[in-house]
Amino acid sequence: MEKEKISELRGLMKTRLNRPMRYYLDLCTRCGLCYDTCHVYQGIPKKEYSPVGRSEVVRRLFKKHFRLSGRLFPYWGDAAALDDAVMDDVYEAAFSCTGCRRCMVHCPFGIDIPHILSMAKLMLIGNGTAPEELVMLADMAVEKGESVEVFRDGFKENIRNLEKDVQQRLGLASSEGLIPMEKKGANILYVGLSGAHSIVHPAVIFNRAGENWTLSFFEGVNFGAFAGDPVKMDLIAKRIINEATELGVKEVVMVECGTAYRILKFLTGEHPFRVSSIVEVIHRYISEGKIKVRGGAISEPLTYHDPCQLGRNGGIFDEPREILAILALDYREMSPTREYNWCCGGGGGLVALDNEQFRIKSGKIKKDQIAATGAKIVVSACENCITQLGTIQTGYGLDVQVRSLTELVSENLDI
Amino acid sequence: MADDIKVDVTMDLKGMKCPMPVVKVSQQIKKMAVNQVLVAETTDPGAQADFPSWARSSGNEIIKTETEGGVSKFYIKKLK
Ligand code: SF4
Ligand code: SF4
Numbered sequence: 001m002e003k004e005k006i007s008e009l010r011g012l013m014k015t016r017l018n019r020p021m022r023y024y025l026d027l028c029t030r031c032g033l034c035y036d037t038c039h040v041y042q043g044i045p046k047k048e049y050s051p052v053g054r055s056e057v058v059r060r061l062f063k064k065h066f067r068l069s070g071r072l073f074p075y076w077g078d079a080a081a082l083d084d085a086v087m088d089d090v091y092e093a094a095f096s097c098t099g100c101r102r103c104m105v106h107c108p109f110g111i112d113i114p115h116i117l118s119m120a121k122l123m124l125i126g127n128g129t130a131p132e133e134l135v136m137l138a139d140m141a142v143e144k145g146e147s148v149e150v151f152r153d154g155f156k157e158n159i160r161n162l163e164k165d166v167q168q169r170l171g172l173a174s175s176e177g178l179i180p181m182e183k184k185g186a187n188i189l190y191v192g193l194s195g196a197h198s199i200v201h202p203a204v205i206f207n208r209a210g211e212n213w214t215l216s217f218f219e220g221v222n223f224g225a226f227a228g229d230p231v232k233m234d235l236i237a238k239r240i241i242n243e244a245t246e247l248g249v250k251e252v253v254m255v256e257c258g259t260a261y262r263i264l265k266f267l268t269g270e271h272p273f274r275v276s277s278i279v280e281v282i283h284r285y286i287s288e289g290k291i292k293v294r295g296g297a298i299s300e301p302l303t304y305h306d307p308c309q310l311g312r313n314g315g316i317f318d319e320p321r322e323i324l325a326i327l328a329l330d331y332r333e334m335s336p337t338r339e340y341n342w343c344c345g346g347g348g349g350l351v352a353l354d355n356e357q358f359r360i361k362s363g364k365i366k367k368d369q370i371a372a373t374g375a376k377i378v379v380s381a382c383e384n385c386i387t388q389l390g391t392i393q394t395g396y397g398l399d400v401q402v403r404s405l406t407e408l409v410s411e412n413l414d415i
Numbered sequence: 416m417a418d419d420i421k422v423d424v425t426m427d428l429k430g431m432k433c434p435m436p437v438v439k440v441s442q443q444i445k446k447m448a449v450n451q452v453l454v455a456e457t458t459d460p461g462a463q464a465d466f467p468s469w470a471r472s473s474g475n476e477i478i479k480t481e482t483e484g485g486v487s488k489f490y491i492k493k494l495k
Contacts, residue, residue, distance in 0.1 A: 143469075
């Protein structure tokens with residue numbers, strides 16, 4: 001590796017060396033309590049797939065490049081210098097982690113391994129070796145924010161087509177205005193994904209609740225965050241923040257996407273609107289009597305998978321369970337559950353990478369967990385999780401259906 | 416007209432979950448030669464925003480778009 005590149009990467013490391021980062025890097029005693037708390041390690045029991053195995057890759061570089069002891073006596077502290085082989089380890093550490101933070105709840109010091117790995121991701125961007133799929137998707141999303149005029153009419157035309165689907169599901173005479181767009185002063189700006197299902201089902205629910213809402217031009221998911229690029233993450237989030245501010249909405253409601261929710265709610269500062277997940281909104285409508293779901297509509301045994309970014313990292317545990325308690329006759333909890341739930345292995349943008357075999361292996365503990373409940377339906381509330389649960393289901397031939405919570409509610413509305 | 420365009424690869428991306436349509440097209444176009452044409456068929460309403468933005472940011476060109484019965488077809492020419 002050339003001297004200039006080493007200096008550039010060292011410079012990038014320095015930009016991430018804030019207090020929490022130094023605290024985490026200095027404080028890890030390598031006690032190993034987190035070792036087997038990672039679903040990846042459970043499926044592929046190698047040191048490099050343990051949480052501390054991942055953070056060590058970064059800590060050794062920190063030691064070598066920012067600590068005198070590491071510079072003078074590299075072998076004492078296991079310090080490592082930047083070179084191409086180390087950057088391969090940095091890649092493996094960063095992009096085998098889903099950012100689930102299950103390790104963090106088991107660490108006596110609460111060390112945030114994904115925070116440490118944010119430094120690794122930034123170095124990979126500087127090195128030009130970040131996953132090209134994630135970089136491409138982030139670039140596409142940034143470009144989208146700059147070229148609404150190019151796709152405005154085509155997108156709206158497609159939405160008009162979806163309105164007919166919503167009309168049919170609601171049994172109405174007309175489809176007009178069932179998916180409003182660019183509606184100033186609406187209460188809610190709903191942010192979906194690219195797929196029709198992410199728009200049609202929420203639209204059915206909003207219409208049923210008599211909500212004053214409008215649909216965003218953009219998708220909720222943030223590939224800048226997955227790639228570990230803070231500049232692109234901000235640009236992508238700002239598309240939605242600006243749209244919501246210009247329309248003057250009171251609330252932005254995020255599609256079933258844990259990362260989209262967490263970024264807008266917790267990682268982009270204060271907003272002049274409230275940020276909610278669609279799960280919270282459905283729960284609110286049911287509590288306020290604005291919608292009714294058919295009690296006991298599902299008789300097959302059913303379980304719920306907490307998306308890490310909604311549950312452990314977002315605090316939404318009770319709402320989905322209370323919704324499912326109405327819908328399902330035979331609800332079965334996974335074990336462990338809630339903040340200790342196992343990650344499915346689909347987060348961190350990993351489902352967009354060409355790594356199906358890796359994801360099947362790292363999903364083994366989740367497969368075991370679902371199988372142990374005896375459930376025939378596994379419900380979740382995150383598109384990433386639903387994709388990965390589908391991969392686990394086919395990979396292991398698991399006899400379960402994977403369903404989205406919003407879809408289940410929309411299909412079982414008491415109309 | 417679509418009939419005048421020589422299509423080299425057609426991809427059926429209907430019903431795929433986010434973000435796979437764009438990922439699959441991006442992977443496929445890398446295997447193709449410059450000036451070859453790929454047709455992406457999708458039912459995603461968001462594809463109307465995704466594909467033009469992807470083409471602009473990746474240096475490819477959408478030479479034609481057709482939409483019929485909820486299915487959009489993007490004719491993408493590899494430029495580099
Ligand atoms: S549990 Fe915490 S302190 Fe112990 S090795 Fe893991 S990250 Fe380090
Ligand atoms: S955040 Fe999750 S995937 Fe990453 S090291 Fe910790 S347990 Fe493993």
